[in-house]
Amino acid sequence: MIVVKRSTAVSLSILFAMFALTLTIALLLKSPSAALASVAPPLAPQTVAETAVCTGENLIVNPSFEGSYPVYVMAAPGHPDCQTWFEDQPNQYCERVKLADDWHPYWLDTPRTEGWMNIQPEYVPSLPHEQPPRVRSGEKSQHYFSFWSTHEGGLYQQINALENGRYCFSSWGQAWSARETLSGWLSDPDDNGQLYQRVGIDPTGGTDWQSPNVVWGDMRMQYDEFGLFSVEAVAQADVITVFVWSKANIPVKHNDVYWDDATLTLQHAASVTPGELTTLLDVDGPTAVTHTVAISLTPGLTWTAALDPSGTLPASLNQTSGTTSADVNLTFDSTGLLTGTYTTTLTVTTTPAAPGSPFTLPVTLYVVPDVYEDFLPVVIRP
Secondary structure (H helix, E strand, C coil): CCCCCHHHHHHHHHHHHHHHHHHHHHHHHHCHHHHHHHHCCCCCCCCCCCCCCCCCCCCCCCCCCCCCCCEEECCCCCCCCCECCCCCCCCCEEEEEECCCCCEEEECCCCCCCCCCCCCCEEEEECCCCCCCCCCCCCCEEEEEECCCCEEEEEEEEEECCCCCEEEEEEEEEEEEECCCCCCCCCCCCCCCCEEEEEEEECCCCCCCCCCCCEECCCECCECCCEEEEEEEECCCCEEEEEEEEEECCCCCEEEEEEEEEEEEEEECEEEECCCEEEEEECCCCCEEEEEEEEEECCCCEEEEEECCCCCCCEEECCCEECCCEEEEEEEECCCCCCEEEEEEEEEEEECCCCCCCEEEEEEEEEECCCCCCCCCCCCCC
């Protein structure tokens, strides 16, 4: 039996550790690229919680970007980037643009002082067999890319809206960006195109993605895994426009973008009509007057109504709160009122606050010495 003292065992352990370290250094010196590649960490995808933020009825047409992806034909006069195949379609037939049904393309085309700058992206469908998965649901997602070039562009869709309604828009997106084709078709953490994505809403319904009216959500690089992009805005017209957007800053080999599962929902909306109430009464004819005020709101809102306690018009309401749309009666009586002007203000407040809340409705009563009624003659033709 061989007996090794404790101090000798510790020394042997140190010698073995030093030998292992020396061997590792030698391997790195012999083939540094191969050794580093074997230990390089994978690109950490920038993800967000997979929780829907836009709840309610989805107003987007073809939200999953399905369809036959035909060649896109632009409205006249078209665009110089599009090919001219037929005399009756000058610069309208975009062979490089194959889009999901009900969506429309846009892209930046200036400056182009270099051949790789701001090119028209090529739009194609992405299919479920691609790896890593580039389709989140259904059979396809919208894919577009620029090859050894930069781009800024995306897709848009116009949707009928309720003016003053608060809308939420979201879409799932991801990108593949790398200077060269890596194993697994993954993005390169160290050498990519700085490819950013975001979504936006034009509350006025315009289709110019560069308009200052567009409200944009946060942008980020979202590589190799779907993440949710979202934004909210208040409609300023009866049509709004939603945009998905991307921008590649460096002309690498792969600057590819994927969008799927878009959602647009009406979050909150309320209205109070009419906008004001005015009444004219004769001082010698005391009259009780009732006006109907229509309060309309989307599900999930509650409302309260109150008259200004400092108002000079003594009025009352038959209902002061509710959880659904309602017609509220505002009543006052001119009995005992002298000639003059009497006013109050009706205030309607929603919870949570809908766009426009609190709503203020001026109420005015004019009491005058005499009210004259004029009648126009009626002429009956033979």
